Amino acid sequence: MKRWHRVSIGSMVIAVGLVCAGALVVSRSHVPPEAIASSVTRTPELMERAWHLPVAATFQRRVDWQSNGSRCGPAAVANAYRSLGEAATTEGKVLAGTWSCWTGVCMMGLTLDELAEVAQSRTSRKVTILRDLGETQFLEHLRRSNDPGRRYIVNFDRAPIFGAGSGHHSPIGGYFEAEDLVFVLDVNFDFQPWLVERKRLFDAVNTFDGDKKRGLLVIE
Structure with a gap:
């Protein structure tokens, strides 16, 4: 019992340390x-x-905000699934049965690959990672983001757009081709949904997260 007690305390200390470290990252x-x-x-x-864009309309002017600064990925997936009428409509349901973010904090945030695994575990829909896109390919996918049968989640670095910040995930609500503006349904309450020029969003996506480029996640 004493040995188990020591292990339990040690595990709790590690968990608290991870949460604190995650808070610093946030x-x-x-x-x-x-x-x-x-x-x-x-x-x-x-x-x-x-x-009123075809995909944005399915969100019914509602975005469920991420519960803390590290859980933008699960929040983005939950919002996308809710708009599709899927059962996994909250961060908790999206993460249920996975080891991701088990402390309550997603340490350093989830990578695009990690988020794809989480997203695929909660649906029978096809989940695809789109990475290393050129500007022309990026534009083509933005045009497709107005298709109600698809949901795109964008992984980008905030700094090229806002001058500060780090990696983030949020659903794309659609694209205005005439104005060349992308509607990003930001899951962070401090930011909330916004429109941005396609080139600026591309530059924010065309960045590295570790040794891999950021990109898009498409659910269809």
Whole structure:
């Protein structure tokens, strides 16, 4: 019993340490509100039109915010599945049965590959990673993001758009080709949904997370 007691205490100490480390990682992602407001488009007329895009409309003007700064990936998947009428509609349901984020914090956040594994475990739909895309390929997929039968989740670095921050996942609500603007349904409450020029989002996606490029996750 004493040995098990020592192991249990040791495990708890490690878990607390991981959570604290995760909190430190989250704190480094802070972007001032004024930087957010000046970096993206949120004019009332465009936002109203954006919510009427074919895919954005299935979200019913609702985004369930990530529970902490490290769980954007599970939150993005949960929101995408909810819009498709899938059963996994919360972070908890998305993560159930996986070892991902078992401490409550996704250490350093989930990579695109890790998020794909989590997403595939909760659905019979096809989940595909799209990585190393050129600008032309990226544009083609943005056009397809208006297809109600597909959901795209974008993995990008906040810094090229907001001047600060780190890696993030959020669903794409659609694309305005005439204005060349992408509707990103940001799952972080501090940011909330926004529109951004395609080239700026491409530059934010065309970055490295470790030794691999960021990219898109498509559920179809």
